[in-house]
């Protein structure tokens with residue numbers, strides 16, 4: 283019996299080639315990710331390779347987590363030592379270790395797009411020049427320039443953006459300065475600096491010797507910097523296995539370079555190539571539809587997938603009168619299927635753009651259908667959450683001016699814009715961090731003494747926590763912040779309070795999971811949380827997400843909605859064939875997410891770009907699917923079945939649910955996803971469970987336990 287008995291012949295071959303460069307090139311659902319997972323397990327268990335030497339890079343945190351869990355379930359506790367992560371998380375780890383090489387402190391902060399935006403807005407105000415671009419656009423120009431390796435000076439020389447290039451170059455220059463001064467990095471920096479680290483001989487050598495075996499999933503969507511990172515580390519041992527599908531390259535707009543996978547055999551002349559041709563995910567009809575769409579791309583090599591999943595179920599197509607009718611149809615169709623025995627969790631709605639979710643949300647609410655939206659406004663993007671995190675950021679990294687500015691007057695401490703300007707003046711004169719400047723507030727003339735007092739109070743509050751942070755748990759720091767700032771009192775809406783409490787839940791969860799996590803580690807974990815990370819498989823709700831977010835995932839029933847020209851493909855394709863081909867690949871990704879059933883819908887009329895369009899065309903991609911695979915259905919069939927059902931909208935995150943109190947008793951046998959079976963030994967203060975698992979004893983807060991434990 284070998285671990286590899288769980289793979290088919292070609293997958294097995296790929297898993298057995300451990301030395302040298304290897305390319306696994308195959309269509310959707312052919313088991314590429316599965317092959318990587320078993321390959322890692324095989325290396326550890328059957329080839330005695332130290333897990334410590336293995337690096338596997340995936341595209342999302344969710345994929346990394348799944349692979350990790352799978353590997354651990356195959357090889358046991360040893361699997362923990364394998365480095366399985368996204369490029370960004372991997373980068374963060376290296377950068378913390380080697381920060382000093384690039385002029386950063388190892389506790390650097392990480393700025394998301396929101397933070398970037400607020401910096402750019404402030405700089406624009408400071409330089410006070412007219413510019414014809416939105417701050418958002420400027421952020422993306424700067425990010426692009428950074429990722430292309432263009433410095434602010436070069437940007438100005440090159441006059442990249444003709445009209446406003448001088449102003450943008452100036453903003454770009456100040457933006458970079460600001461980041462460095464704040465000891466913070468944006469997402470581009472995480473990759474750029476990781477790549478720079480690898481130009482330092484000493485660091486490169488260490489990493490080359492450590493990561494002797496490297497695997498990259500979704501290689502078709504790596505960008506140039508990621509490509510360089512991989513290439514540099516793999517240079518010495520050349521045990522590099524990349525996996526991908528050129529037909530699923532969908533991040534070109536963010537700089538992904540499809541040539542990375544197409545040129546692999548040129549980069550590594552001795553590369554072995556394995557193709558997988560059997561699809562295990564979808565029915566024959568779904569697969570044929572996907573193939574017939576993608577074959578219209580000139581870049582597609584036209585690989586043929588086959589499956590033995592036979593089914594007579596044709597692809598259902600519904601032509602809706604308008605957008606509302608479309609959403610009603612989907613809701614009724616789901617209700618009908620649930621009546622026939624399916625669960626909500628089996629349904630996923632995929633759309634091209636985030637904005638399309640709103641109408642479905644409204645209709646689902648009306649029908650009391652449980653649903654969850656992935657992407658869009660994320661939990662960690664909400665104002666109240668970002669406020670609290672800003673406090674934690676300052677405590678972790680006192681140089682973080684951006685975070686301090688965010689909350690210097692939140693809750694209201696009567697520190698107005700003018701006072702802040704005065705503090706900034708002092709700061710610029712002294713050349714120190716904003717936080718350190720607070721203690722010199724006496725030097726500011728004409729600031730009222732009340733205000734001065736509250737500034738000093740704020741300074742002392744932070745100072746104490748900064749000094750004590752090493753001795754406190756993250757939960758304790760959180761509690762201290764909430765208590766001293768009286769932040770909750772300042773919130774008017776109950777749901778915001780619940781969100782803040784939910785944040786505490788997430789802290790407790792992480793502390794339980796990772797024993798004694800440091801504040802910096804906690805902040806790092808959440809700054810890397812991505813949109814699909816919170817997909818919990820076992821809860822019963824309908825999922826809604828963009829096609830981009832569905833990458834690598836699979837669902838029993840998929841509704842592909844808004845299949846209309848100008849939405850999918852979008853307007854941009856009109857004069858750009860490359861763009862059109864990327865959209866078509868996206869369509870291929872969408873279709874191949876479906877396991878059993880695919881439903882496609884479009885509307886004749888829709889409110890779009892702020893006006894009503896009554897003459898909409900169905901998507902050309904739909905026309906590319908042969909008629910014999912499609913079944914157009916009529917609305918009447920569905921209309922009769924509006925069921926009054928008591929169900930609920932499940933929020934992205936649920937607040938403390940107290941209704942289960944008393945659920946756990948001493949002596950109960952329970953099951954935990956990671957630690958396995960256990961027994962409750964004690965309950966402390968009605969708050970924490972002490973649980974004996976097979977290998978260890980754990981404390982788990984009851985609020986957390988309700989989510990992570992199952993009674994058995």
Ligand code: ATP
Pocket residue numbers: 288289290293308309310311312313314315316317527530561562563833834835836
């Ligand atoms: P994508 O291109 O969408 O990322 P993929 O090629 O990575 O897809 P996987 O997600 O690894 O494909 O596999 C698709 C499904 O098929 C999974 O449910 C997987 O467990 C199943 N599968 C793959 N290979 C086998 C096999 N040899 N035996 C049984 N099931 C398999």
Ligand code: MG
Pocket residue numbers: 314315316499834
């Ligand atoms: Mg995959």
